Amino acid sequence: MKNSFSSLLVLSILLFVQQTNAATTCHIVDGIEKNDPPIKFHCASGNDDLGIHYPKFNDDFKFKFGFNLFRETVFFCHFWWGTIDAIFEVYRDSGNCGAEGGLDSGTCYWLIKEDGFYFAPKYNPPASELIRKYGW
Numbered sequence: 001m002k003n004s005f006s007s008l009l010v011l012s013i014l015l016f017v018q019q020t021n022a023a024t025t026c027h028i029v030d031g032i033e034k035n036d037p038p039i040k041f042h043c044a045s046g047n048d049d050l051g052i053h054y055p056k057f058n059d060d061f062k063f064k065f066g067f068n069l070f071r072e073t074v075f076f077c078h079f080w081w082g083t084i085d086a087i088f089e090v091y092r093d094s095g096n097c098g099a100e101g102g103l104d105s106g107t108c109y110w111l112i113k114e115d116g117f118y119f120a121p122k123y124n125p126p127a128s129e130l131i132r133k134y135g136w
Helices: 002-020
Strands: 024-030 039-044 049-053 062-064 074-081 084-092 108-113 117-119 131-134
Touching: 024 039, 024 084, 039 062, 084 108, 084 117, 084 131
Parallel strands: 024 108
Antiparallel strands: 024 062, 039 049, 039 074, 074 084, 108 117, 117 131
8 A cells, every 4th residue: 555655656746747847938029010219128037048049030039948846936027129128028927928817828929019018828929819918
């Protein structure tokens, strides 16, 4: 009985780790056609600094990460466009990739536009599925 319980416990832990190790991919796409002045952004988490980026129109900056069993994963980005800027979380475990409620799809898609930042929980969604989450 003790052996069966130990085996079941180990199997449960392995299944949990396998499910929670699923990777999430964040996409940040520059959707400002004129891009004058150019966009600049810096993204980071508590563990990773992803550096400063200068995308051009339609560039897709993407990064992938796995689940952290011991602390919540949070990525934030600071965006600059000329004299204006914005800072917000592009991913938080408890926020389900920016979408309140529901399950994490494994994809965060952010589109930068002249009037703000649009989100969708899947890659390259149609315009009708984009949700404006933040302004500049």
